[in-house]
Amino acid sequence: MKQPTNSVFPPTIFYSAQDSRACVPVLLETLQQAMADDAYWQPLLANFKVSKSNTIHLGVFIEPYLQLIIEGKKTLESRFSINRTAPYCKVQNGDLLLLKRSGGPIVGICQITHAWSYTLDATEWDTLKTQHAQALCIQSPAFWEEKKKANYATLMKVRHVRVVEPAIPFVKSDRRGWLAL
Template identity: 35%
Template sequence: MEVEFDELVKQVTGHSFWLSYLSAATKPISQLGIHVAIFSEPFLSLVLSGEKRVESRFSRTRCAPYGEVGAGDVILIKETAGPICGLSLVRRAWYYDLISEPIERIRNQYGPAIHADDAFWSSRADAHYATLIELDETVTIHPVQCDKRDRRGWVSLRSRQLTFDFV
């Protein structure tokens, strides 16, 4: 999977925070983590509108984003089976082993910020791990194509997966 990084920079030219932040990320010493997160409705609209301030990912195994996302990282917001349509900054991330931390405690503490209903929480009852991510500076952008073809809901990109065109 590759993402045209320069295309992302073009799409944020009207957003001074993102233009500065992403431009700094092209410097060789940048340690910026970049992640592609796939969203379906209604969560996509809630994140893009800024109503949903905490993203949650639950799994039975230790997989991305568990242990891979951190403060200052960039999340590329991708619509299910669609393009990248937004960006968000990771303000903070929390990791939970649900064997020792009851999911009900997470629901009580973060439920309103996650914006999930009873069916959502019931469907995660068999999860063993949880990653919670506080989102900030979320912005909608013009669609940027991404050639992701697998079923993963989260991908942490490595530098070889970003295409830079320095013109």
């Protein structure tokens, strides 16, 4: 899918499941421009343009979790699923995670430093709850109750969180909360 020419920065990025990688070049270029003054992100993003060893992921976030990641209070991201869907076994150390506000633009970026995928059973559930609730910023028992139907979980430690300014409009038509671009 060819990106429309747009002289406005940042351009709107259009994602299509039929051609999921078509938006990556424009997205990387836009991120590089947005991070032009960042000594950490600028070379890393430039390397992503030439390297094929890591993946860019886009996670859709709701509040308060989005703000907690941006503030550095939430250092561990989780995704639970009934089926083996991304990011389960699709994310690895060094991958990039774009933080997209639910129904809105990409507002942040971070790097995944560690990733763990679990097939859930009673022991794994207890481990997740007792060992990771603080880093996940889970304070409500309702969260765990809501996720108890899940068979799979992925935990990702994130660092180098940076707000993307200006936010990047990102249009996708599906309801998935995670994309591996």
